Amino acid sequence: MSKNLVVGLTGASGSIYAQTLINVLAGMDWQVELVMSPTGEQILTYETGITRTSFPENVHIHENTNLFSALASGSYRTQGMVVIPCSMNTLGLMATGTGEHLLAR
Template identity: 45%
Template sequence: MRIVVGITGASGSLYGYTLIRTLHQLGVEIHLVATEMGEKVMQFECGVNIKELKQYATVHRNDNLFASVASGSFKTDGMVIVPCSMNSLGAIANGVGDTLLSRAASVVMKEKRNLIIVPREAPFHLIHLKNMTTLAESGVTILPASPGFYHRPTEIWELVNFMVARILDELGIENDLMERWGEKK
């Protein structure tokens, strides 16, 4: 399995970092694209430099439109943008492909592959909602970073794992990162 992961400048880079590490542990080939602000937020929130993620993923520069993930002939099983800023979401919704992140997302959409966008913003204004609607109508999964609390989390990692588990579920990847409703872990 081959997944593209995008990380943008929205808060919540711990979700992206955890997803990458989990996919790696599951033996998934990962291709990572981070925006400049995504790199800065990852460093600020997690203390992780994007270059450190080379141990888990093939890291592509966001300005490299010659990268493999910019082409539909490079087969992937989908793409997850986590966290996704409203800036990146708007560019993707409006067909702007001037960065590798937005180009790769456009490729995934045109090839009818699974694109999952995890916005981490609150509140949404009307333009955010319209952009999300445009993407949803195009077959994109909008999965807001809204962890559940029915499993009674006591640690932040339990909230992060809840969201990563939901992302993996959308990708069709079996996991046991969270206690599911009606089941004991």
């Protein structure tokens, strides 16, 4: 069984770092559970030209608005989560537990 990691991508500049991490993990046969904020997805496309259809097969995209995603459950097992890049808004929501979307949950 391959390892899996949740990768969050928000609206901060620096989506090249997320792209690099995802490519490295995918190349090592990790399952990547990707959650992007709407602005994060726009900046990713602007900075790198990558769209949601450009990711390798072992990258599973979860909609940030889907609170019924398996990722929203505390019983869903992963190796961890990396939010890269992480906007200050998302960091604050995660720190206080007040988020109303999947990334901050």
